Amino acid sequence: MSFLIYQCSKIEQIIVCSLFGLYFIYLLLKKYSALKNVLALFLILAAVSVTLNRLHPTFSLTSSSSIELYPDQINLKDNWLTGVGKVKGTPVLVTATITDMQKKQLERGYQVVLTELNGEVKKIDQATNYGQFDLRKYYLGKNVTQQVNLKSCHIKTRVVGIINYLHYLRFCLQSYFKKMPQLLCFFSSELILGENPSQANQSILDHYRDLGVIHILSISGLHVGIYTILISTICCYFKLTEFETFACCVPLLLGGIFFSNYQAGFIRASLSYFLSQMLKFHRFPIAKLDLLGLTCLIHLLIDPRLMMQAGALLSYVLSLGLAITDKLPNFKQSLLLNIFLVPLLLFFFFQLNLLTVIFNLLIVPYFNYIILPLTFINLLTFSLVPSMGAAFEKILMLGEQQIGSLSASKIGLLTFGKINWWQCLLLISLTVILLADQNEPYFNRSQRKWLFQSIGWLYLILFLMIHFPLTGQVTFIDVGQGDSILITTPFPRRAYLIDTGGKLNFSKQKVRPQINKITLPFLKAQGISRLNGIFVTHKDTDHIGDLGPLMSQIPVERLYFAQGLMANPSFKKRIEKHIKLNQLVQLLAGQEIKEPQIKFNIVYPFKPGQGENKDCLSIFFKVSNKSWLFTGDLDQEGEQKLMAKYNLQANYFKLGHHGSKTSSNPDFLHKLAPEIVFISAGRNNRFGHPHVETIATLKKLGIPWVSTQDCGMISWTYSKFTKPKFNRFLK
Template structure:
């Protein structure tokens, strides 16, 4: 634990609290070990010195990629002539994306590795997460030692020289291609279990089912699979009259190959190293305790993967392994309970929800997975198409039943995201109870969980947040204490041509944001108009989260496209049409400024609202054009607004000078996508704001922008995990 603390300190060396925590843990544990385990202390200090040198080297940010970039066929994806994936230069790994020539694509699609030469294009850092709760792709890639991305503009290419590595990647590509020919579910399970990857986006629903039931770990390639491989080889070796040493050598070779196939998943590497060390020492008639074996495995893996604890899988596999050591003497049910207890703080930090019935679901799902899924998947790899189709029907029926159970939400608790210090406290209390069995720690642990839950679900501050959904609008409003939740528009990722999203954008941005705040239902959703960048993800939102009331401008409900979006999804949602002059009396009172007459849901019909919070007035006008804005001023001549969401993403078709002068905002907000094809916000609009002396904040540069009110009032922007405050 001291070594893990120090390695985290090295990774997050800019945070002083991390250094202090690591130093305190190190001093305390070494003090405990100083008399009885002097040799272990020396070994630990030597390891720390070596690890420090490795981390220091790893902390050096690589420069821009130079020279050739090698692409392996199993590490790139090709869609409609567009190439994306992982590349390797002489000195570093990079993310690569851009259009590809037919000849280069033909080689990659045929399983060949190629070298890109004379590369020109934009080189930049990996884009960070820009909203709370959003998956941090930059941090994940950093755990893989990838820091740069290259947008290809021009290059030459040639076939990569044949080598052991190119042949191995070619073999992995052939396995990928073979698995893709299987029926969908069999391909899904086989790819997860052999390659630790999801072969297609249409399996997201299955992943969600296992996640919601709290059994997602079953799909992870880890210790169970190592045990299966070793057992199978032992049986096979016994049949061939092989010696234990020969079986061990073959097992090591197979497991090493599977490490490569699984792209170095931390859980599988940990289990493999544990097997190698324990079996290797057994040949020397030396026994090693489970705790010592875990420590030895961690030290070895940490040296080869310095940023191991940057990856969620790396953390969870070692927490689970530690839990197995600490609970080894407990009865099965108690062991399962406390294993989940040890994992829960991390699950709440990374995923914001738990299933309190996960023990029951494990009892239900594990036998199904071990005795149905894995045998059928294994047989399907060699079975004729007819038998594979039969297996697929069985799996479809079983997965359908699991999905129905998951949809009930039974046992699922959206707790919210715990802070880093809260995670450390919860984990420490659980750890102390497991090693001391003192009831006081159990009672304190329960009280801390309750207090954190109350602080998340009954917040002292409300908010108005402009979620960074790219080229679109989505605005979250909440009230303090007895929290009520409202959403203005949902946003959506714009797609052009025939290409469709494999996963709605709202599942990657807004839903995680809501769950991170402990929000499990929405009191009201306001739809400004029909455009996809405002309402495109309304359907997925209604499927994922209960919505009490859906508000829209008069006439929008008659729009066939809009009716199709909500069809079959609003049985328990009240639909309310609004016109100018009406008032929505909720926990937040909204005044309706537009439309005056029923429309078709076009820009000119945008539902426009104003509300007042903590003495500050807000206005939201969707994509309303300048004529509509000036009509609002005529109808409401005394309208004054403190904070205004600039119309139509900063386009020159909205936010007229007359309107801005009339409402006299202190600050305006722009919600627009980075490098969007419309070039929003327009230079003319920004010049207009400058001329009128109106400051603005833009999601393009700030990420999600929030105004907090309650105990205190302040603005903040979320960018690269930082919060920078603005006061107006």
């Protein structure tokens, strides 16, 4: 019901989900025929729960509007606040500009009420590119559908109530952890609070993720096991009964759920413990798989949107695998569990590490016997002996350096590409059958061999379809206020990028590059792990701000740019650590870059410049009998010079300078005679792009246009077997 209501958007998904649902109901009735009335009651409760969670109360700002927030759930960056608050019980995402005085109020740690609100209410931003993390869907999984952007507000502090006190304690823990050295702060926050305290730690998470061991940082069964064993040992010392021990564990685990910010893995493990103990006290025997199923059903009853969270889905699938393979030797179990998770990893993250089993054998002992003890010892001693924390930090630094080196080597890391929902479901279903057979053999030798081969062939076919496509593309990546265009050819695929996009960072804190959120996930989703070339049009940050970070994470064969740009110190600094001199190609009008299946003609500039708008590298090429022209931010004077020299005509043209009136000369557009033009510009950008003068010119000339502002990513695909077509990410 959860998948059917919240995640099925296509008729085929609804049919498949309904069939699975009917099959599972049949199994329940078959196995527990004596509990028909209980199951019927449960289905009614589930229907009510799902229905209530489908309601999305909306609101608008009025003079009496107020928002309640807890400081432990707020992120403060300079004078910018983000967090989830409540308006009359309805959760909303809040962003606000605050003063230094208001910042001090928030740092006191008590619940605050925002009043005298001046701002706007809107929907949460959604993903606008293929492969991009969808913030709207993420918050929808938490039943948050609206965002309030405040320009100003008044803050009042509230210090009453047990809930407020619990949040205050959690805030105190956050503050305590922030006083620790970086790694101890990171591990303490991850393992106790279930959160990353700073963007500066993102590289650590990336290292664990690339090695396929990110799960060890999750708050889940390991932590529940540690807490219950600790309490049980103490209770045993005081000779308490088993029921009394259970009664002591319950409040501790409930507190752990709260302090971990309701992490799905911790709730799952805690629920399993509660249910197993209660059923044990009532002498009701239950199998591991049934216990997991009951836990999942109750968890879904509490939170019907649970499976919209990738972490929750992975947690339950991993637990299912553990329950199915509980009789297997450790190494074989670990190998099969990693195979079991592969479909979900490819669906959500588009890559996997083939050596994950080996890395688990290396890193899990380091985590269990070094990270965990040092972190928890430091929690108890840091306020008394800070120097001990400094010594622990040095030990952890040595370990993390080794993990970072392993991750940087990219050994075993395979960029597979994104598989779709039915491919993921099919692979999971086949792998469940494989795991069940390994635990308790059902098939004969030939049937087992056929199953292995079927799964292997399916992965191979999907890999070949992604990495050896029959189609090429020209894709305008929605990088906001900037340019980035991907060009690929059909099999054998070659990939080129015109500019990378980028943003100026006005914050004092280090900001994660935009390409890590947009461009790299898009490339990985298509199975692209290297670029044959990057064309740099000019020096502006909105075109090449992410050039350095991109080249540090993905191999690039050639970097093309106009002559004279190397004299620019900032450009030289961007690239010097990431590429060799023999990979740099300086260009002027009249030169050609002949590549298999495509030839890039350089039509501007005519003489070396300094990488300014008037010197923009301009590129003309043809694919599938259609011609394309890209001129970066070239101004009107440059457009006229270009047309006077070449008298070009192009089917498709990207408007210069994001639709600014400084480009798009009417005579130039008239002679170019494009079928359609494209605008790459940010939503609500401070420059007002595209300018009304440019739109008026297009209307006068009868030239249609599309913009990334409205359509998100725009792709034009072609092949020898089908007609070229356009696809807009936002319908």
